[in-house]
Amino acid sequence: MAGFEGIKWAPKQMRFSLKDRRLDILEPDAKVYAVSRSIHYGLCLVFEGIRFFCRIGDAGRPEVTFLNLRKNLERFQKGILFNLSRAQRHLVPTPEKLIDVFLSYFREPEMTAFLKDMSAGEAQGYLRPFTVDEQQSIGVTFPENPSIRAVSCRYDRYMGEPFAGVVIPDLVRAVGINGTGCLKLGVNYLMSIKAVDKAKQILPEAASALFLDDMPHKPIKTRNVTEWDSSCCLFALRDGTVVKIPENPLILPSVTIGGICAILRDMGVTVDERHMTYGELIEKTKSGDLVVICSIGTAGILNRAQKLLLIDANKNTIAIHKADESHDLYEKLGRARTIYWDIYKGKEPVPEGLSLDKYPI
Numbered sequence: 001m002a003g004f005e006g007i008k009w010a011p012k013q014m015r016f017s018l019k020d021r022r023l024d025i026l027e028p029d030a031k032v033y034a035v036s037r038s039i040h041y042g043l044c045l046v047f048e049g050i051r052f053f054c055r056i057g058d059a060g061r062p063e064v065t066f067l068n069l070r071k072n073l074e075r076f077q078k079g080i081l082f083n084l085s086r087a088q089r090h091l092v093p094t095p096e097k098l099i100d101v102f103l104s105y106f107r108e109p110e111m112t113a114f115l116k117d118m119s120a121g122e123a124q125g126y127l128r129p130f131t132v133d134e135q136q137s138i139g140v141t142f143p144e145n146p147s148i149r150a151v152s153c154r155y156d157r158y159m160g161e162p163f164a165g166v167v168i169p170d171l172v173r174a175v176g177i178n179g180t181g182c183l184k185l186g187v188n189y190l191m192s193i194k195a196v197d198k199a200k201q202i203l204p205e206a207a208s209a210l211f212l213d214d215m216p217h218k219p220i221k222t223r224n225v226t227e228w229d230s231s232c233c234l235f236a237l238r239d240g241t242v243v244k245i246p247e248n249p250l251i252l253p254s255v256t257i258g259g260i261c262a263i264l265r266d267m268g269v270t271v272d273e274r275h276m277t278y279g280e281l282i283e284k285t286k287s288g289d290l291v292v293i294c295s296i297g298t299a300g301i302l303n304r305a306q307k308l309l310l311i312d313a314n315k316n317t318i319a320i321h322k323a324d325e326s327h328d329l330y331e332k333l334g335r336a337r338t339i340y341w342d343i344y345k346g347k348e349p350v351p352e353g354l355s356l357d358k359y360p361i
Contacts, residue, residue, distance in 0.1 A: 046080055047079075051066070062361040085142040124157075195229050210228055257296045260336050260340060292333065
């Protein structure tokens, strides 16, 4: 399973009450009540991952930079709405309010040294807001005291290359009819690590699992490929095109994949947004038309799988894909990853349709 390496946590976390709009700055190890709906039933547990870069501005103070921040916040909003009752919808903050809250957290005096240290090393930053029910109760009802907490960190890398994966047809990451696959809910990620555990039983060096859709009753080759265990995917084909799976109830609307696709289009690469069946993936693997399949996510940006094992419902190997590192598109994908992070640093122009947001701290 993909994980962070070289992580260093910020000295504070924050809590923002949705009911009274109160912001509290907490110690980094501040706890949640053991008797909480969020602990016992997973209620009101939604989270977001937001990449950021920090530099020292002209006034000698830190400045944080986000790319497409509003899309992260809109995705977070949708997750919060899912976890509340219809009568509680008014509690969900606007993107503008969320920005104000997160900047207030960054502007706490205790955070200054942490941000300056990040700036000195041009480190990758990660903001993780999440919701919990602060009420002391194990009742199976909607949360009575929902809040947003947030922690942040710097890190060196996430998963990285090379990595190997296995298609896992017998597990379903999320059910489309419930509308949960397009949200960052904790319950989805339990299935993710279960799938990786299965992948390792088949291929010991596997670091990731690739899911099919939520139609296990259909013939396996007619089912659509959806996502990696904790990230979205792109398929690079020998004809020079890249296939992006359309957003749907089973696909998390990735903020990063939008940026990567914009960069690829600026490079002259054709991005074809469409579904890909497992049968097509098998055929393109056997014919050599699949150059590489990529994992796309906030923390890792883009990682190219060096090996993907395709199996049937009985765990028999159908085909083995190995990345073609000699193909021009393989190199372009690696360059797109570098450009994406350099946009945060101001070293590359912002592609059309993306938004670079800078805030003095």
